[in-house]
Amino acid sequence: MTKRLIVTGRGGTGKSTFAALTVKSIDKTPLIIDADPDQCLSSLLGVNLEEKGVITVSEAMYRIQKGETDQSVDSMPLSQKIDYLMQFSCLYESSEFDLLTLGVKWTRGCYCAPNNALRTLISELASNYEYSIFDSPAGLEHINRRIISRADDIFAVVDPSTKALRNVERIMNMAETVDFSYKNLYTLANYRFPAENVESLQKMEGDVEYLGKIDSDSKVEEFDWSGRSLLELPQDSPAYVSVRRILDKAGRVS
Numbered sequence: 069m070t071k072r073l074i075v076t077g078r079g080g081t082g083k084s085t086f087a088a089l090t091v092k093s094i095d096k097t098p099l100i101i102d103a104d105p106d107q108c109l110s111s112l113l114g115v116n117l118e119e120k121g122v123i124t125v126s127e128a129m130y131r132i133q134k135g136e137t138d139q140s141v142d143s144m145p146l147s148q149k150i151d152y153l154m155q156f157s158c159l160y161e162s163s164e165f166d167l168l169t170l171g172v173k174w175t176r177g178c179y180c181a182p183n184n185a186l187r188t189l190i191s192e193l194a195s196n197y198e199y200s201i202f203d204s205p206a207g208l209e210h211i212n213r214r215i216i217s218r219a220d221d222i223f224a225v226v227d228p229s230t231k232a233l234r235n236v237e238r239i240m241n242m243a244e245t246v247d248f249s250y251k252n253l254y255t256l257a258n259y260r261f262p263a264e265n266v267e268s269l270q271k272m273e274g275d276v277e278y279l280g281k282i283d284s285d286s287k288v289e290e291f292d293w294s295g296r297s298l299l300e301l302p303q304d305s306p307a308y309v310s311v312r313r314i315l316d317k318a319g320r321v322s
């Protein structure tokens with residue numbers, strides 16, 4: 069069964085960077101699902117989706133709703149249409165990772181009927197991979213929408229703010245109130261987190277484990293700025309080394 073890893077946290081904390089470095093760390097080709105309306109994961113991985121003619125799931129749903137699909141697709145039943153577009157228009161495939169971007173319209177809007185079909189299809193797609201990695205906004209909206217109903221690991225990237233800590237508590241409460249289950253909830257101190265304050269994460273109450281701090285790395289910003297894939301970071305990059313150490317603790321790399 070696919071191992072589902074969710075990376076969550078507030079905007080700007082470094083969750084997409086962590087997700088990209090997770091791809092670099094695991095030696096399998098994962099499915100990445102970019103569920104953040106920010107949708108910047110592709111550029112951190114050095115891919116220009118527009119140039120490749122790859123569209124977001126929300127764009128595909130929009131085209132279906134407006135009847136703007138190709139003639140060959142028009143006659144298909146709804147779930148088949150979504151499946152077809154997801155496979156052939158939305159999924160970016162490479163030897164290092166496959167990537168599905170949900171997009172803004174879909175994450176903000178509500179297309180309730182297609183959502184049911186989409187949920188099943190995303191789950192079926194993910195089952196083809198050993199790992200699926202969800203890059204997700206802090207509110208875990210897609211969980212509220214029940215697009216995912218279970219996860220193996222949730223990595224909450226925490227910046228030095230009380231709001232970030234409250235978000236972690238919210239995840240614990242949410243799992244109790246909505247139909248969602250996970251095996252492990254981990255906190256990670258983000259690259260701006262003062263090392264002397266990590267005690268607050270180590271001592272956090274509840275079923276949550278602190279795995280370590282993501283080290284600050286000027287090359288991450290340099291690569292981000294110049295549009296270079298984070299997969300090309302050197303092996304001794306502090307950010308990469310710290311992410312590997314964290315994933316090792318979680319038992320995801322050896």
Ligand SMILES: Nc1ncnc2c1ncn2[C@@H]1O[C@H](COP(=O)(O)OP(=O)(O)O)[C@@H](O)[C@H]1O
Nearest residue numbers: 079080081082083084085259284285289292307
């Ligand atoms: N380990 C790190 N060291 C230095 N800068 C980082 C690190 N991780 C992220 N950043 C920078 O922080 C900013 C936000 O990172 P990003 O991963 O896009 O955050 P999020 O996905 O949570 O919004 C980017 O400019 C990125 O280059």
Ligand SMILES: [Mg+2]
Nearest residue numbers: 084104106108
């Ligand atoms: Mg992001």
